[in-house]
Amino acid sequence: MLNRYLDISPEVKAALDAGKPVVALESTIISHGMPYPQNVETALAVEDIIRRNGATPATIAVIGGKLKAGCTKEEIEYLGKKGQEVTKASRRDLAVLCARGADGATTVTTTMIIAHMAGISIFATGGIGGVHRGAETTMDISADLEELAHTPVMVVCAGAKSILDLGLTLEYLETHGVPVIGYGTEELPAFYTRKSGFGVDYRVDTPEELAKIFRTQQELALGGGMLVTNPIPEEYSMDKATIDAAIDEALRQAADNGVHGKATTPFLLAKVKELTGGDSLSSNIQLVFNNAALAAKTAACLTK
Ligand code: PSU
Numbered sequence: 001m002l003n004r005y006l007d008i009s010p011e012v013k014a015a016l017d018a019g020k021p022v023v024a025l026e027s028t029i030i031s032h033g034m035p036y037p038q039n040v041e042t043a044l045a046v047e048d049i050i051r052r053n054g055a056t057p058a059t060i061a062v063i064g065g066k067l068k069a070g071c072t073k074e075e076i077e078y079l080g081k082k083g084q085e086v087t088k089a090s091r092r093d094l095a096v097l098c099a100r101g102a103d104g105a106t107t108v109t110t111t112m113i114i115a116h117m118a119g120i121s122i123f124a125t126g127g128i129g130g131v132h133r134g135a136e137t138t139m140d141i142s143a144d145l146e147e148l149a150h151t152p153v154m155v156v157c158a159g160a161k162s163i164l165d166l167g168l169t170l171e172y173l174e175t176h177g178v179p180v181i182g183y184g185t186e187e188l189p190a191f192y193t194r195k196s197g198f199g200v201d202y203r204v205d206t207p208e209e210l211a212k213i214f215r216t217q218q219e220l221a222l223g224g225g226m227l228v229t230n231p232i233p234e235e236y237s238m239d240k241a242t243i244d245a246a247i248d249e250a251l252r253q254a255a256d257n258g259v260h261g262k263a264t265t266p267f268l269l270a271k272v273k274e275l276t277g278g279d280s281l282s283s284n285i286q287l288v289f290n291n292a293a294l295a296a297k298t299a300a301c302l303t304k
């Protein structure tokens with residue numbers, strides 16, 4: 001390809017060249033989001049679900065300074081085993097990592113960037129970053145929102161965790177012109193729970209319509225991405241009071257420890273997980289599976 005830093009795997013390249021559906025996947029969820037070996041097992045299972053739903057998975061990461069669109073099983077194992085040692089790579093990290101030939105686990109932001117470079121227009125994950133609680137003084141707003149405003153990739157997620165200020169996150173997305181779609185729901189899902197108390201912009205009930213809206217957005221040359229929020233399946237959703245209590249405690253500990261900058265989200269996620277035990281991990285895994293299946297079906301509609 002044109003970009004000397006971009007390395008598209010043979011499987012992904014063949015699918016793209018043939019006009020077949022491809023779904024991008026992030027790697028921060030592997031290195032920073034789950035413990036080993038569940039992270040690697042989940043990453044491989046997600047790829048499997050995408051294949052079974054008729055699309056080719058492209059797990060995205062930075063390895064040895066190369067922007068990878070499509071990781072091998074060995075590369076996924078490597079990212080999972082190294083875990084927190086791999087740099088969490090947002091937009092501001094890419095140039096340094098590539099120049100140094102280093103590794104990076106891609107967030108929603110950098111997964112969108114690399115997917116777009118490779119010609120992949122849809123991406124499945126768990127949760128996105130957003131406006132943090134207290135952002136009116138800390139100014140802690142995830143680069144994910146800015147990327148959604150500029151990069152034409154559809155992101156399928158289960159909403160955002162209420163470690164964030166979900167109301168402010170929606171305000172930010174509105175200001176930046178990002179359509180927030182509820183899949184089969186009028187309400188923004190809050191990752192572990194199906195409801196948040198906040199409405200989405202539009203409800204859509206089929207992958208066909210998701211694809212049609214995305215295609216129309218591109219034809220209108222509006223720029224920017226689209227956020228699809230897909231609620232966790234009922235049977236895996238968690239008790240709101242339990243989650244809220246864990247989140248409050250995690251926020252307290254983050255404040256007490258002076259956690260800030262890029263460490264904030266991983267710290268909060270790890271604490272919530274620690275406080276809610278194995279339950280939250282299995283819910284997390286299930287919602288990613290659910291998003292992968294929807295993204296694969298939508299990718300198939302996009303290529304028709
Ligand atoms: N939220 C989650 N799970 C995650 C993340 C966020 O519920 O794994 C990860 C994603 O990779 C996301 C990143 O893009 O954290 C956002 O980090 P920050 O808030 O530092 O922008």
Ligand code: MN
Binds near residue numbers: 140143262264
């Ligand atoms: Mn931040």
